[in-house]
Amino acid sequence: MPLKPSYTKERHYKYLCNNIFDRKKILAEENRIYFCDVPMIEYLNNEEEQGDFEQVISLIDAYNILQSDRINDVERFVQAILFLKGFCIEEGDGKRLKEERILQAPGDNTDAKWLANSLDQNSLESVRKSIERDIHKFSFVPAMTDENFSGNASGVAMKYKLLGFEQMTGIKERYMEKGIRERLKIITNMINWSNNLKYEDIEIIFTHNLPVNKEEMADILYKLSSVTDEKAIKESALTLISH
Numbered sequence: 001m002p003l004k005p006s007y008t009k010e011r012h013y014k015y016l017c018n019n020i021f022d023r024k025k026i027l028a029e030e031n032r033i034y035f036c037d038v039p040m041i042e043y044l045n046n047e048e049e050q051g052d053f054e055q056v057i058s059l060i061d062a063y064n065i066l067q068s069d070r071i072n073d074v075e076r077f078v079q080a081i082l083f084l085k086g087f088c089i090e091e092g093d094g095k096r097l098k099e100e101r102i103l104q105a106p107g108d109n110t111d112a113k114w115l116a117n118s119l120d121q122n123s124l125e126s127v128r129k130s131i132e133r134d135i136h137k138f139s140f141v142p143a144m145t146d147e148n149f150s151g152n153a154s155g156v157a158m159k160y161k162l163l164g165f166e167q168m169t170g171i172k173e174r175y176m177e178k179g180i181r182e183r184l185k186i187i188t189n190m191i192n193w194s195n196n197l198k199y200e201d202i203e204i205i206f207t208h209n210l211p212v213n214k215e216e217m218a219d220i221l222y223k224l225s226s227v228t229d230e231k232a233i234k235e236s237a238l239t240l241i242s243h
Helices: 054-078 094-102 121-139 155-161 163-191 213-224 230-242
Strands: 003-007 013-018 026-030 081-085 111-113
Touching: 054 121, 155 163
Parallel strands: none
Antiparallel strands: 003 013, 013 026, 081 111
């Protein structure tokens, strides 16, 4: 029988049950906890409590269907039917036609052509790119492989391209910091049985792993070298290199 845990602010209980949905349970173990709170922390992703992909599921499904249909169209094109008009091929000619890729027919009114769906790849590619752009647009997650994220873009231009992403990241940081604060609170509650720590004094720092135009930053440091302390320039340069 599996154990089903249960928490209160002061106790941790373990019950025996047939499964997690079983209402009939037998208390198997009881222990005191020293967190002064229920040690269960919820980390929200956003106000809607959704994943980033959930708002664009319909676009992702449309993209997958489009890509799947393109593959099916290619298969249907490869499996095209040869239409013969005005003559019939003899036994064994089909194999020869497949191997030699040549068909000869006498007369003036004979014709042979492939019956296949035409593939308008340009239109399909236009729709695919449009859906892909919308996925990144509505999810606020930029496509880092896009040609707009070229290496010669200035720092200001890069920040504008990532503005929506940065705003979304700020929301995530706020909810993440709230969860971490709750975690630190219950940890310090336990530690403070013999100490006097304040979780509010702990600084939480988030570091963004975003592309940076280092050439532009190096140029700025070079221009400042004539009017700024040499030690400060070196420290800034080391920071730039390490990121």
